[in-house]
Amino acid sequence: MSNITLENVSRAFGSNVVVDGVNLNISPGEFVTLLGPSGCGKTTTLRMVAGLERNSGGTIKIGDAVVSDASQKIFVPPERRSLGMVFQSYAIWPHMTVFENVAYPLKVRRMPERDIRTKVDKALRLVEMERFAERPAPALSGGQQQRIAIARALVFEPKVLLLDEPMSNLDSRLRTQMGDDFRELQQRLKITTLYVTHDQAEAMSLSDRVAVMSGGEILQISAPSEIYHRPANRQVAEFFGSPNLLKAMVVGSSKRPDGLFNVRVRGSGWQGSCTGERDVAPFSEITVMIRSENFRCEAGLAVETGDVIHLSGTVKESVFRGPTRSLAIANGEQCIRVEAPSMTNPAVGSEITLFAKSEGAWVLDS
Ligand SMILES: Nc1ncnc2c1ncn2[C@@H]1O[C@H](COP(=O)(O)OP(=O)(O)OP(=O)(O)O)[C@@H](O)[C@H]1O
Ligand SMILES: [Mg+2]
Structure with a gap:
């Protein structure tokens, strides 16, 4: 050795x-x-x-x-x-x-x-x-x-x-x-x-x-x-798959006990709280990465407050892949990719709300 x-x-x-x-x-x-x-x-x-x-x-x-x-x-x-x-x-x-x-x-x-x-x-x-x-x-x-x-x-x-x-x-x-x-x-x-x-x-x-x-x-x-x-x-x-990369503006940020930062953000048509490596000033423009498997879907326009990313949109595409179903969700200008459990089956054209925990939303260095 x-x-x-x-x-x-x-x-x-x-x-x-x-x-x-x-x-x-x-x-x-x-x-x-x-x-x-x-x-x-x-x-x-x-x-x-x-x-x-x-x-x-x-x-x-x-x-x-x-x-x-x-x-x-x-x-x-x-x-x-x-x-x-x-x-x-x-x-x-x-x-x-x-x-x-x-x-x-x-x-x-x-x-x-x-x-x-x-x-x-x-x-x-x-x-x-x-x-x-x-x-x-x-x-x-x-x-x-x-x-x-x-x-x-x-x-x-x-x-x-x-x-x-x-x-x-x-x-x-x-x-x-x-x-x-x-x-x-x-x-x-x-x-x-x-x-x-x-x-x-x-x-x-x-x-x-x-x-x-x-x-x-x-x-x-x-x-x-x-x-x-x-x-x-x-x-x-x-390099690992095709994660969702969402533009957002920083509202505020605070240090967590584990040394990482909790960053509150607002994007176009969505808002929530993400996790980052360092402190970012309010009003900075940042990119948030959310992997497609880190969304939870709910039919309709669900409302949730709390420490999560929360956004809604229209189902554009739904592809059954066996273990998962790939969904494409239109949210304003952006298209969000979701890998949902394959039993989730929202109709194409229907409204859907997506949630992601702040742990699953990572602030990328610009
Ligand atoms: N003997 C050599 N003379 C000139 N160029 C070389 C030589 N060996 C490697 N290279 C070049 O160095 C670069 C890196 O090659 P390398 O074989 O290390 O890549 P790699 O990451 O292993 O790629 P792969 O995944 O295709 O195996 C390439 O552009 C290659 O053409
Ligand atoms: Mg090689």
Whole structure:
């Protein structure tokens, strides 16, 4: 178990800066995910930690050791960084059995045959694949091949584990299953893990913390629920689904015991109370984020006073999706998106009132 530290790490290809001053501190045993759209620099960042790519600026540490420092010209090659890696194409060797695949990194390190057997057996037990040791690798399902790739990454007991979209070849049901299994294994082994994906749901369900990347920079790094419910800005907010972003004017604000602020606002045709990170002056123009699943619907023009957002409108669209129903509600100029429980079934054209708790209405930094 080791921590991983990136201090002001950059990487340029010619004049193209693809990773730009990234700071990241991963605690021993922690699971951190780099999440971001295609081309934002996730793989490049991971490859620099692995030593497969040199950083053009900054310092990378694994445990107490500096493994790369651009200005002091320190560079420890990948094989001496004690890390396990799993990539998108797991590169299971088809001409080998499961056992031989997992044994390979130890053979390369010229370990005695007897020790290899002990270590491979242990790694296969970890991923519950010991029954398959003598199987030819191609005679395995996608999920089983992925487990072999993880066993092979773990077999020499690395201090840290690096994974780049290791589940992108799997179908969605298997991804969820493998993801849950992998998270369980990671917590059992308490192995420091840096994971890369562009799949929001995967990042949310696996990680202790998620680092949202865009254009080579980290926009926000926090626990998944924090990133989702309390995004630092609009860009992070919009990376997860299509939240409602409502313009409003501040009426007043007060500090809550938890350090956050209760912000009373008025918008066009609606008003209420939201939650924010900092104090905002009366009459400021702000944007309030309300996620579509955070509205409660009531038929007609219901009235409610109290600490809630409250607005009414006309149902424009209603789409049944099984677990939920997607509604589009016209409120003056704006269209509000609501994911309601699917038993809620207001007629298109009818009047409806929406409520949201102030906890579910988050003030975004402008
Ligand atoms: N060897 C290279 N030479 C030049 N440009 C490169 C090189 N490797 C990566 N890049 C560029 O760096 C940027 C970041 O690439 P990177 O592979 O890190 O993105 P990513 O976030 O992993 O994307 P994806 O989700 O598509 O895998 C891209 O614009 C890419 O074209
Ligand atoms: Mg990539």
